[in-house]
Amino acid sequence: RDVILDERDEFADAASVAAGAGTALIGDVIPLGSVARDMGMGEPIWLVITCATEIITGGAAGTIKFQLVSDAQAAIATDGSATVHLDSGTFVTDDSAANATQMNAGEVIFAAALPNQGNVYEAFLGILAVIGTTAVTAGAINAFLTLDPPRGKKLYAEGVN
Numbered sequence: 165r166d167v168i169l170d171e172r173d174e175f176a177d178a179a180s181v182a183a184g185a186g187t188a189l190i191g192d193v194i195p196l197g198s199v200a201r202d203m204g205m206g207e208p209i210w211l212v213i214t215c216a217t218e219i220i221t222g223g224a225a226g227t228i229k230f231q232l233v234s235d236a237q238a239a240i241a242t243d244g245s246a247t248v249h250l251d252s253g254t255f256v257t258d259d260s261a262a263n264a265t266q267m268n269a270g271e272v273i274f275a276a277a278l279p280n281q282g283n284v285y286e287a288f289l290g291i292l293a294v295i296g297t298t299a300v301t302a303g304a305i306n307a308f309l310t311l312d313p314p315r316g317k318k319l320y321a322e323g324v325n
Contacts, residue, residue, distance in 0.1 A: 175291045175307040178216040181228065184299045187242040191307060193290040196234070208277040210313040211250055212306075213291070218260065219267040219303030225258040226298035228267075230274060230305070234286035242292060247283045250276050257300055273305065275313050 176191030211232050219228060233246035240246050252274035255264040266273045291307045293300075 173309045175309075176213075176305050178304045178306060181219060181293045181295075181303045181305055182300050183293070183295055185226070185295050185297060187244075187292055187294045189240050189242060190230075190291045190293050190305065193238050193240060193288045194309070195238070196285055196287055196289055207311055208280075210275055210277050210310050212275045212308055212310055212314060213252065213273040214306045215267060215269055215271045215273055215303070216306050217302065217304040218263070218269050219255075219257055219300060219305075220259055220263065221257045221298050222301040224298045225256055225262065226300065227254045227296040228257050228300060229254045229294045230307070231292045231294065232278070232289065233292050234283075234289050236286050236288070238288050240288060240290040240292070246290075246292065247286055249279055249283055249285070249289075250274075254296070257295075257298075257303075267303070272314050277313075278309075 173194070174192065175194065179191040181190060213230055230252040231248050232250040233240060233248050235241055235246040255266055257263060257267055265271060
């Protein structure tokens with residue numbers, strides 16, 4: 165089955181996650197409209213987040229996690245009031261030697277099917293990065309929706325393979 169990925173299914177294309185401790189909206193949002201519906205038309209839709217550029221912190225170890233959230237407005241709230249649908253869990257960020265494996269370029273950070281039960285999806289869907297302890301000094305992610313999740317293969321950043 166061929167699936168065409170276009171800009172409307174993509175949250176981030178090598179979008180930087182460098183920021184201080186806190187929560188930030190990463191990349192673009194996807195408008196869902198005002199009516200909750202079956203976004204996959206009967207098939208599971210997968211969120212895939214990959215590491216485009218190694219995610220590191222300067223000096224001290226920190227943490228980062230990613231959340232798929234929805235909100236009533238395109239400027240998705242970063243204050244904890246957005247509706248969380250998926251959470252990657254927390255990863256350690258440090259220098260290259262001490263990083264969680266998923267923080268290396270080309271690695272799949274997170275892949276999961278969007279839940280079709282639980283919290284109702286609001287009008288806009290987006291990705292939040294939640295950075296703890298210390299600033300992320302470098303790193304970028306790709307984040308997109310797909311009908312075909314990665315199956316045990318490494319996804320290389322552009323120009324790395």
